[in-house]
Amino acid sequence: MDVRSIILICGMLLATIVTVAATYYQTIVLGDFEYYEIAEEESE
Amino acid sequence: MPHDILLCSDATHPDVMLGLFDFTIAPTLLLYAYVPAIFLSLLMGFFIARHQTSFLLPSRLFLLTTIFFSLYLVNDTLQWIAIPAPLVHFSWQLILLIKTLLLLLCYYFVYTFVVGRDLPFRQKTFLACLLVPVLLILPTTLNIAIFNLTDCESESGWFYYYIYILEAVMATLIIHLIVTHKTAKDSAVSHSKQARLLGSGAVAFIFFLFATDFIGEYTGVFKILLIAPIGMLIFLMLIAFLIVRYNAFNMKLLAAQALIVIIVTLVGSQLFFIKSTTNFILTTLTLLSTAIAGYYLVRSVKREVKQREEIQELAKLLGKANDRLTKLDQQKSEFVSIASHQLRSPLTSMMGYASMLGDGSYGKLPVKAQEAAVRIEESSRLMAQSVEDYLNVSRIEAGHMQYNLSDFSLRDQASHITDDIRPLALRRGVVMLFRTDLSSTGVVHADKGKTEQIIHNLINNALKYTPQGTITVIVRDDVPLKKVYVDITDTGIGMSEETIEHLFSKFGRGKNANSTNIHGTGLGLYTALKLAEAMGGAITAHSKGEGEGSRFTLELPLAS
Structure with a gap:
């Protein structure tokens, strides 16, 4: 495998890890997501 | 369970595992469908990665594909059984990423297997470009728009439908790859067959991913996802067939080994939905006896295969020896033919002159001399007959005998x-x-x-x-x-x-x-x-x- 390919794959891997970490932080740690349980309960 | 964490409201069962998972929410057949699929795919992935000896890239890519497939199933299981709403939501968000990586790896694997070399850099860049938008929108509402706490289900954002395009693109690329590879002049026939089978398996796998996801998304019946592993099982079965039939990946796998693994997995997977203790014990005993019997069966088949290979090797040597003997026999026949021709001419002269001497063509001979001439003629005739026999045999064996x-x-x-x-x-x-x-x-x-x-x-x-x-x-x-x-x-x-x-x-x-x-x-x-x-x-x-x-x-x- 040539150097360019290794750089590309490592780059994409890093980007993936960062994205998953960011998503984890936002959703699990911050709990920042939209939900509509209350809206449903209100309508009931 | 901590009270400050939002919980999925459908998780009401008191026996909650680790305060995080409630198996009673999940469909009965969830583990029965997913655990064997995870087990079989990882087993196959590691088995191939461990045994392949040359050009390791396809086997490693296949292992990665099976790992991501297992991740996909584990992630899907989480959506069914996890209780904390953020965890369920997180796993909904990850679907797009895992499926994208799974599809890209699947294509990469099929390419390296079919073509026999690494993917060109340009195509790798193309695949990376397909991944970039997924990474960018993963945490946003473009991926998961709204999350419903009532049943812990989500509503996909409009970008989620990107996965369908991706599935169509990957399936098309694989089909194109198989078709163009088939027409390549330098490809061996058996490899073309292998390429077709592997490509078909990959397309079946993608189709099941697409169909189950699409139907689940539009009908809201997410239980349909339980049949998604069927695509992977088809893919795995075709790969196992390629190894058994064509020694794909340059490795050996006995059909008996593959069958025993499948039987043990199927029997073992029953343990995941059996409720009665008696049934559980009986199934465990069946599993153990099947595994033991399978072990001895595989050992005996291996021994027989080894013997057969030795016999084939001996037959090959025997064939070579036979070819050498046939050549020697031909040379001998040619020699006899040439020698006989050389003998026949002088013999004809001897017979002719002895006959003429005997019947007095050169004057009357004394009685004793006449007897000698007759004997010469008789012996020459017998010798000529022998030479004729040798000539006939060499003609027959060389296939030169003419028949009118x-x-x-x-x-x-x-x-x-x-x-x-x-x-x-x-x-x-x-x-x-x-x-x-x-x-x-x-x-x-x-x-x-x-x-x-x-x-x-x-x-x-x-x-x-x-x-x-x-x-x-x-x-x-x-x-x-x-x-x-x-x-x-x-x-x-x-x-x-x-x-x-x-x-x-x-x-x-x-x-x-x-x-x-x-x-x-x-x-x-x-x-x-x-x-x-x-x-x-x-x-x-x-x-x-x-x-x-x-x-x-x-x-x-x-x-x-």
Whole structure:
């Protein structure tokens, strides 16, 4: 495998890890997501 | 469970595992469907990665594909059983990423397997470009728009539908790859078949991913996702078939091994939905006994396969030795042919001059000299006959014998030959009789010259082994079978069963031939049989035993 390919794959891997970490932080740690349980309960 | 974490409201069961998972929410068949699929795919992935010896990239990519497939199933399981709403939401968000990586890896794997080299950099960049938008929108509402806490289900954002485009693109690329590879001139036929099968498996896998996701998304019946692993199982089965049938990945897998693994997995997977203790114990016992029996079966099959391979190796060596022998035999035949030709010319001169000396063409010879001339002529004739036998054998074996087939009366021919030989037989004290028993004209379709040679040979043979008595030549037919026969029956020395078995082999002579000092090369009957067979006939020999006389039968096809 040539150097360019290794750089590309490592780059994409890093980007993936960062994205998953960011998503984890936002959703699990911050709990920042939209939900509509209350809206449903209100309508009931 | 901590109270500050939002929980999915459908998780009401008191026995919650680790405060995070509630299996009662999940469909009954969830683990039954997913655990064997995860087990089989990882087993296959690691098995191939461990055993492949050359060009490791496809096996490693396949292992990665199976790992991401397992991740996909684990992630899906989380959506069913996890109780904390953020965890469920997180797993909903990850679907797009895991599926994208799974699809890209699947294509990468198929490419390296089919083409036999790494993906070009340009295509890798293209795949990376397909991944970038997924990474950018993963945490946003473009991926998961709204999350419903009532049943912990989400509503996809509009960008989620990107996965369908991706699935279509990957399936198209794989199909294109198989089709173009098929038409490549340098690809071996078996590899083309392997490429087609592997590509079909990959497309089936993608199709099941797409179909289950699409139906689940639009009907809201997410239980349909439980059948998504079927695509992977098809893919795995085709790969197992490729290994068993074509030694794909340059490795060996016995069909028995694959079957035992499948059976054990299927039996083992039942443990995940059995509720009754009795059933659980029975299934565990079945699983254990199947595994033990399977182990011994595989061991025995392996031993047999090893033996078979050794035999095949020996057969190969034997084949080579046989080829060498055939070549040597051909060289020997050529040598005999050349040598015989060289001998025949001087022998003809010797016979001619001895005959002329004997009949007084060069003046009257003294009695003793005349006897010597006759002996020279007789010996030369016998030697010429031997040379002719050698020549015939070498012609037959080299396939150079020419046959001019025509219709002629076998009865007339046999009658003439009997008449020709009768004076000689009488001189030796043997009576020659000729009879016919024909219901047809007795016309055969054969080479006249060769047939005459065969009958001469058989009668002379009978004469040689009949010191005194009778030789009877009978021509008969069997019209329904379309055959005409010439039986030459003598009252000579006869022969045993054992002698008859070897009589028609090359240099095969009667057991008493040497003891009775009868001249012959042992090639006459061999030549006669080969000639008869080449004309669609046969020769058979019968005798009741030594001293009981013999019967030789020439069989030729009746002319239509």
